[in-house]
Amino acid sequence: MSKQLSNVDRVYEALRQMAADFAFKPDQRINESELSKLLGASRTPLREALNRLVAEGFLTFQNNRGFFCRSLTPKYILDLYEARVAIECEALRLACRRAKDHEITALGDYLEQIEPDYESGSDPAEQLAMDEAFHLRLAQLSGNDELGRMLRNLNDRIRYIRLIDLKRLRDKTGKRVPGELSAHSRIFLALSGRDPAAAEAAMRGHIEKRREAATEAVQIAFSQLYVPQD
Amino acid sequence: MSKQLSNVDRVYEALRQMAADFAFKPDQRINESELSKLLGASRTPLREALNRLVAEGFLTFQNNRGFFCRSLTPKYILDLYEARVAIECEALRLACRRAKDHEITALGDYLEQIEPDYESGSDPAEQLAMDEAFHLRLAQLSGNDELGRMLRNLNDRIRYIRLIDLKRLRDKTGKRVPGELSAHSRIFLALSGRDPAAAEAAMRGHIEKRREAATEAVQIAFSQLYVPQD
DNA sequence: GTATTCTAAATTGTATACAATTCTGTATGC
DNA sequence: GCATACAGAATTGTATACAATTTAGAATAC
Numbered sequence: 001m002s003k004q005l006s007n008v009d010r011v012y013e014a015l016r017q018m019a020a021d022f023a024f025k026p027d028q029r030i031n032e033s034e035l036s037k038l039l040g041a042s043r044t045p046l047r048e049a050l051n052r053l054v055a056e057g058f059l060t061f062q063n064n065r066g067f068f069c070r071s072l073t074p075k076y077i078l079d080l081y082e083a084r085v086a087i088e089c090e091a092l093r094l095a096c097r098r099a100k101d102h103e104i105t106a107l108g109d110y111l112e113q114i115e116p117d118y119e120s121g122s123d124p125a126e127q128l129a130m131d132e133a134f135h136l137r138l139a140q141l142s143g144n145d146e147l148g149r150m151l152r153n154l155n156d157r158i159r160y161i162r163l164i165d166l167k168r169l170r171d172k173t174g175k176r177v178p179g180e181l182s183a184h185s186r187i188f189l190a191l192s193g194r195d196p197a198a199a200e201a202a203m204r205g206h207i208e209k210r211r212e213a214a215t216e217a218v219q220i221a222f223s224q225l226y227v228p229q230d
Numbered sequence: 231m232s233k234q235l236s237n238v239d240r241v242y243e244a245l246r247q248m249a250a251d252f253a254f255k256p257d258q259r260i261n262e263s264e265l266s267k268l269l270g271a272s273r274t275p276l277r278e279a280l281n282r283l284v285a286e287g288f289l290t291f292q293n294n295r296g297f298f299c300r301s302l303t304p305k306y307i308l309d310l311y312e313a314r315v316a317i318e319c320e321a322l323r324l325a326c327r328r329a330k331d332h333e334i335t336a337l338g339d340y341l342e343q344i345e346p347d348y349e350s351g352s353d354p355a356e357q358l359a360m361d362e363a364f365h366l367r368l369a370q371l372s373g374n375d376e377l378g379r380m381l382r383n384l385n386d387r388i389r390y391i392r393l394i395d396l397k398r399l400r401d402k403t404g405k406r407v408p409g410e411l412s413a414h415s416r417i418f419l420a421l422s423g424r425d426p427a428a429a430e431a432a433m434r435g436h437i438e439k440r441r442e443a444a445t446e447a448v449q450i451a452f453s454q455l456y457v458p459q460d
Numbered sequence: 461g462t463a464t465t466c467t468a469a470a471t472t473g474t475a476t477a478c479a480a481t482t483c484t485g486t487a488t489g490c
Numbered sequence: 491g492c493a494t495a496c497a498g499a500a501t502t503g504t505a506t507a508c509a510a511t512t513t514a515g516a517a518t519a520c
Binding site for chain 3: 006007008043044045
């Protein structure tokens, strides 16, 4: 009847958020004592949480030197985008075979529901959250829990860069994100028609297009991380 | 100049092996004190290692109840096989584009080198290790570290079942594993010819065929895990 | 016999202490 | 100036102690 979440879980969630947002700068060494004070827990649960994040690829670990933030390089981000292609395309193929009609209908309703917010120049972070939610629901229609789990992990590690890319896209095109929604619609229509080849092609193109802008986004990320913003 | 590996690393490797081999039975609760005595370390580093394994999907964790072995169900194993298809097919597509000629040649040499051991009825565990090594090298030709990392994780979680499947296959076909080597050859030839479609088709069929036998292998796994062997 | 409550034992959760190691800055030699 | 050696400070690694919680079993009621 009391708290369901353990302290380690709380610390873990906080650290995951921090790591996703690069609150730790790339390759930065993490001071355990300092961090444990900040999070209001001793080093024991803190280190347990840090170890989880190492296994998930958010941090690295060196014996007797402690924990470090993952580095941020174009190669790393390009790899993550490619891994997304692998996971999402296969999930989509499976979804074409397995998703129930009512599940597809429900996803279509969701797409329509978020359309106004997506169109209007709402908060980029919200917009990205909606995008991730759509992609995740799509992946979940495969019925494969591992693929969903992997996608969630990839999303969390790539989010910081995707957010930069999204903002840039908006600036360049004046509050409108062109082609994005129609890309989602194209994927959805292929799924509705149970056409795996068309669905996969649409998904692949959709992700690939953003991947091509990733290197540039990484450059911007560095300038944001190391230069005072305003 | 002294030990490079930390105690946590040592404990982690041991636990990972145990978890892969289902030295912990599915859903079994793990007693920390007992295990720490067994591994010759205190509960602090033990729990750090256990947390890594939770993040990797080998174990689960319930607040105030501790760590448990992952459960073993046909659905779980089928999901892992599907995830392998996702990772390996995409890696292979990328390899067709990116692998250097000399890398492909080297892989071909490796394939020829292991052929005699693979053909003869050598130790099934060794045979599986060779199979995994081939698939991993293939994936690494993609140049994508994330895909390699994901495949390694999947391999470790699925190995126990694959070993059972492989033994069964040998028993049924009298020391010969038919079609296996030629499947690898077919994949390799398509890669050599830089034909992603053919390569992916061969890979997909190769994995899918074993996936179809997975449910049966899970049944056998249970009988092995809960009945004295000899 | 079954269900319920209670108590003691077992187990997990986490803070802390201290050993081992690395890091930092200063002094020394060339 | 530059490299090296060294000492002290800082940091990580891990055992241990004890609190919090769950579990197991006995006693009781129906």
